[in-house]
Amino acid sequence: MPELHLxxxxxxxLVFLVVVCGHxxxxxxxxxxxxxxxxxxxFGVPALLGLLALGFLPLEY
Known part of the structure; x- marks a missing residue:
């Protein structure tokens, strides 16, 4: 299984979508x-899922 990353x-x-959905x-x-x-x-569920992804998925450069 490939490792998940952003x-x-x-x-x-994802930050943009979370801000729009949260608003x-x-x-x-x-x-x-x-x-x-x-x-x-x-709008709340995608905002929550996006925040969880931003919080728990590592950022790969």
């Missing part, structure tokens, strides 16, 4: 319009 480019893209999660939670819980899950 390159600097994939790490940068959309916060916006859905703050406004609480119709269907906000579904949108919060849709």
């Amino acid at each position: 390159t600097p480019t994939t790490g940068m893209i 959309r999660f916060r916006k859905a939670w703050k406004e609480q319009e119709d269907g906000w819980q579904r949108r919060a899950w849709i």
Whole structure:
């Protein structure tokens, strides 16, 4: 099994996606319009997974 790692480019893209998803999660939670819980899950889960990947996968140069 190949070892999992992040390159600097994939790490940068992942940081961008985490920021965007986190912002959309916060916006859905703050406004609480119709269907906000579904949108919060849709944006919260990718943000969580991205943060876990950034925290636990090593960066390879």
